[in-house]
Amino acid sequence: MLQVSEELCIGCGLCEESCPFAAIAVVDGLAVVGDTCTLCGACVESCTPGALTIVLAEKSGATRLTDWSGVWVYAEFRKGELAPVSLELLGIGRQLADTRGVPLAALLIGAETGDAARQLIGHGADTVYLVEDPALALFREEPYAAVATAAIRRFRPEIVLAGATAIGRSFIPGVATLLDAGLTADCTALAIRAEDGALLQTRPAFGGNIMATIVCEESRPQMATVRPKVMKALVFDAQRQGEVVVLDTTAGQLASRVQVLESVVGQAAEVNIQEADILVSGGRGLESAEGFALLRRLAEVLGAKVSASRAVVDAGWIPYPHQVGQTGKTVAPKLYIACGISGAIQHVAGMQTAETIVAINRDPNATIFSVADYGIVGDLSEVIPKLIDKIEELRQR
Amino acid sequence: MKICVCIKQVPDAKEVRLDPVTNTLAREGVQSIMNPFDEHALEEAVRLRESVGGEVVAVSMGPPQAEAMLREAISCGADRAVLVSDRAFAGADTWATAYTLEHALRRIGDFDLILCGKQAIDGDTAQVGPGLATRFAIPYVACVQKIRHADATGLVVERMMDDGYDVVAVDYPVLLTVVKDINEPRVPSLKGKMKAKKETILHLNAADIGAEPAAIGLAGSPTRVVKVFPPEARGGRAMLSGTVDEQVAQLAERLRRYL
Amino acid sequence: MDYFLTEQQQMIVDIARQLTDEKIIPHRAELDEQHQFPREILKQMAQADLFGVPIPEAYGGFGGGCLDIALTVEQFGRGCIGVGTAFAANFLGVYPIIIAGSEAMKEKYLPDVATGKKFGAFGLTEANAGSDASGIQTTAVLDGDHWVLNGTKQWITNGGEAQIYAVVAITDRSRGPRGASILVVEEGDPGFSCGPKEKKMGIRASSTTELIFKDCRIPADRLVGRQGTGFITVMKTLDLSRPGIGALGVGLAQGALDEAARYAKQRQQFGKPIIAFQAVQHMLADMAIGVESARALVYAAARHIDAHPKEMSKVSAMCKAYATDVAMKVATDAVQVMGGYGYMCEYPVEKMMRDAKILQIYEGTNQIQRNVIGQELNKEYS
Known part of the structure; x- marks a missing residue:
């Protein structure tokens, strides 16, 4: 718990300022901790007099950390294809493994994986642990979690990374639970702490309003998921050498109480805004579903896909798969045109890695302008039609 | 059928802004709300009870103030509610939260179905639901967008995937996490509000649920926050100037390489 | 202003407000444009027990009075009086049964009305x-x-x-x-x-x-x-329902004021938000006076009717005529405050202005209301 030293506290209120959760307040010259405290430690850092400490209960049975070594990436394979995020993870995984001076391995689970192992090696893996069985063709939580857990227990990697995809987010938490391991979701940066080699996992928290760096100090493996398009894959190198280790499965591992009746590829693929090079994105400033129609015309002219802020999705103008941001998708298109989006931090968290950002907003003080490369202050109903005309004109020239 | 819905009280992210001057959170008037995904889980639980019968119990781990949210859950159709609350739970990560909820649920009763929102909007981890099911050693299906069929023995559901959806069948007991597309939550009913006002909310603390002190709260969390800091602004802004026509012309020129 | 509502009335307001914000406002433009009857929204109202508000407890309702129903429709009116009218007109069809129907007739129809299964x-x-x-x-x-x-x-x-x-x-x-x-x-x-x-x-x-x-x-x-x-029951029905129309007017006026004030704070001209200009402030102030006085009269009239069901014609007519005249005026002024934007369909106030007109016409034109008031005055001073 968070302890306040009555002797040291001078009631200066620095802690109050620093707390992201409004959980500490100065009452009668003394800091008082409220029930919403999450023990994040922001106040401890801010407290110049050093009056705040986080007191921990004794831990029992800590893992022997030195028994665990190596970096693993879960390679997601579905319907004959590797998920691009797996290759991106090999990119960051390579850096982490090299810093630690340990090998990088990929854990490939699926059926008829073809040359996927080759691709993983070409993108940076030293070893591919392959678990292949027809029973793993369709994704089911239980067998995937069972085979992954068994492999991790056997080879004891210190770090396990997975893509924050539908599949990764579904079974990786189960694996972490079975291993009693710490798991950090949606990391945007991963690094090795110099003094003890621990994995520094940085992720947005509280709707992206603060960034938090997280470590697992006393347990292994250290597990993290990363969203697609956050990390960069290495260029494929056909000459790279690596080893493929085939792992056996047991009937028990492959058993599942969940039965997949049908796998439908649909709508979601058509609106995969993460794959788009250009996104035209609409926010509350569009005022109405009609305003959205204007946006679609701009997207058509640009050959872009349409995305939206959460407010617009909540208003029902466009379905959820189009949502960009902390609770939607993270996108990194070449061009992102934000129309009538105020730039709430949770939205910005989902699009700030776009190559070029254009913001069009009526409010000159909208925070979106602070992340934009180009900004136009004006009314969408005036600016967008003019922009459409101008682009068509440029095209014809 | 006995249905448990796990719900969490979260700050309303829509109202949270960074103060551009001090770069701290402008939290004036930020209200606590029921996690939006959990509203959909609760709605689905109530609909299931309406179609196949049974009981819906809403369970939340959180500070004493979360009781108000549990009353809201009752006004929206939950039969009763349990608040799992203890200062010792503070600082729990997803592992310690799943541990705590597991012990609480074991104490409350046997459930055929546990429903959770896909994730909470303050942490966005989507880990507690799967973690909880794994602790119970029951199957789970994450990101359910539709329950196609429900009867006394099991469910057929659609699970959202990145490239579409899977149709899966599973028997009870099972845990589902749901996405927002699954339904449109109802507003509270007048009868529900009246019931919510009168209902006694069961409070359980760490001792009540038989939790090990070393496994709860910050002590029980494998992950530790070591640093918090404001996100970096991207910067590099170039406001275009002139009339709207001039600005549009400048912009279109600069975007030429994307055409 | 504090109108000293009971706990149950406050619950009704809270539910109706949430329903209006979450289920009506996001869909009102589409419903208007497509002339679409709000079946889904009415289902939500039924689920929230709001159809049971004025139905006697013996038939599965909450036994609420004129004020309870006025509080409900005021909220709906803030979102869309098209939706509010569908809800309110249902009771117009049901009041005759409550007022004059036989026991068997009440048992046949009212429980289904209270749960929203049947609509009037x-x-x-x-x-x-x-x-x-x-x-x-x-x-x-x-x-x-x-x-x-x-x-x-x-x-x-x-x-x-x-x-x-x-x-x-x-x-x-x-x-x-x-x-x-x-x-x-x-x-x-x-x-x-x-x-x-x-x-x-x-x-x-x-x-x-x-x-x-x-x-x-x-x-x-x-x-x-x-x-x-028949005619006696018609008159009693209309006397009972008119405060509801007044309440729709209060709601609409409140909605228009909300839109105009928010816009005036946000819209910049001559380097400052237009709410900083006295010309705009005075318009908004007059709108606010209208809304609050109309609300006060509607609530007072509804309370009077609930307490004195035999003498309701005059107060009922007064609150209907006044609140709906206010609604028309406030909606028109909201469009004026918002200028060209107000006239455009992207903003809701042009719809509010089109909608408001019917309030002065249906359930007895405001001229007829004044006839009623005039006749009552004639009697009182004889």
Whole structure:
């Protein structure tokens, strides 16, 4: 718990300022901790007099950390294809493994994986642990979690990374639970702490309003998921050498109480805004579903896909798969045109890695302008039609 | 059928802004709300009870103030509610939260179905639901967008995937996490509000649920926050100037390489 | 302002407010544009128990009075009076049953109304009987144990959507006003049909049709109350329902004020938000005075009616006429504050202005309301 030293506290209120959760307040010259405290430690850092400490209960049975070594990436394979995020993870995984001076391995689970192992090696893996069985063709939580857990227990990697995809987010938490391991979701940066080699996992928290760096100090493996398009894959190198280790499965591992009746590829693929090079994105400033129609015309002219802020999705103008941001998708298109989006931090968290950002907003003080490369202050109903005309004109020239 | 819905009280992210001057959170008037995904889980639980019968119990781990949210859950159709609350739970990560909820649920009763929102909007981890099911050693299906069929023995559901959806069948007991597309939550009913006002909310603390002190709260969390800091602004802004026509012309020129 | 509502009334307001914000406002533009009846929203209202508010407790309702229903429809009116009208007109069709229906009739219909399973409409107006209801041509003739209806009702709200229609028909032409009766016609009765939906200036989410009776045969027990008491029941029904129309006006005016004030804070001209200009401030201030005074009168009138059900005509007429005149004025001013934007369909105030007009016309034009008030004054000072 968070302890306040009555002797040291001078009631200066620095802690109050620093707390992201409004959980500490100065009452009668003394800091008082409220029930919403999450023990994040922001106040401890801010407290110049050093009056705040986080007191921990004794831990029992800590893992022997030195028994665990190596970096693993879960390679997601579905319907004959590797998920691009797996290759991106090999990119960051390579850096982490090299810093630690340990090998990088990929854990490939699926059926008829073809040359996927080759691709993983070409993108940076030293070893591919392959678990292949027809029973793993369709994704089911239980067998995937069972085979992954068994492999991790056997080879004891210190770090396990997975893509924050539908599949990764579904079974990786189960694996972490079975291993009693710490798991950090949606990391945007991963690094090795110099003094003890621990994995520094940085992720947005509280709707992206603060960034938090997280470590697992006393347990292994250290597990993290990363969203697609956050990390960069290495260029494929056909000459790279690596080893493929085939792992056996047991009937028990492959058993599942969940039965997949049908796998439908649909709508979601058509609106995969993460794959788009250009996104035209609409926010509350569009005022109405009609305003959205204007946006679609701009997207058509640009050959872009349409995305939206959460407010617009909540208003029902466009379905959820189009949502960009902390609770939607993270996108990194070449061009992102934000129309009538105020730039709430949770939205910005989902699009700030776009190559070029254009913001069009009526409010000159909208925070979106602070992340934009180009900004136009004006009314969408005036600016967008003019922009459409101008682009068509440029095209014809 | 006995249905448990796990719900969490979260700050309303829509109202949270960074103060551009001090770069701290402008939290004036930020209200606590029921996690939006959990509203959909609760709605689905109530609909299931309406179609196949049974009981819906809403369970939340959180500070004493979360009781108000549990009353809201009752006004929206939950039969009763349990608040799992203890200062010792503070600082729990997803592992310690799943541990705590597991012990609480074991104490409350046997459930055929546990429903959770896909994730909470303050942490966005989507880990507690799967973690909880794994602790119970029951199957789970994450990101359910539709329950196609429900009867006394099991469910057929659609699970959202990145490239579409899977149709899966599973028997009870099972845990589902749901996405927002699954339904449109109802507003509270007048009868529900009246019931919510009168209902006694069961409070359980760490001792009540038989939790090990070393496994709860910050002590029980494998992950530790070591640093918090404001996100970096991207910067590099170039406001275009002139009339709207001039600005549009400048912009279109600069975007030429994307055409 | 604090109107000292009871705990239950505050609950009703909270539920209706949430429903308006979450279920009505996001869909109102679409409903208006597509002339679409809000079936889904009415389902949500039923689920929230709001159809049970004015139904007596013995029939599964909450036994609420005029004020309770006014509080409910005020919120709906803030979102969309088209939706609010559909909800309110349901009770117009049900009040005659509550006021004058037999025990058996109440048991037959009211529980289903309270849960939203059945929906009502009120068939009074005809082509030649508007403000002057004595011009009614529709007839009902007793033939054995059945009534046979002939005639056409015009501009009936919820026509084609309701299952229960309280229809005013002449059962004895020789007795003048004492020859009118109310009968309940059900959806699907032989010889009963509804005309096509009318196209309207506003409240496009509500359904307005003709009710057509061609030798429509209904069982004798569908007569509401005694034969010949139709007009008295009509007057009581309208007296009870008018504060609801006033409340729709209060809601609409509040919604228009909200939009205009928010816009005025945000819109910059000459380097500052336009709310900083006195010309705009004064308009907003007058709008706010109108809204609050209309609300105060509607609530006071509704409370008076709940306490003194025998003397309600004058206060009922006063609050209807005043609150709906305010609604028209405030909606028009909201468009003015918002200037060109206000006139555009992207913003909701142009719809509010189109919608507001009907409030001054239906359930007795505001001129008729003033007649009622004038006649009462004439009596009081005699």
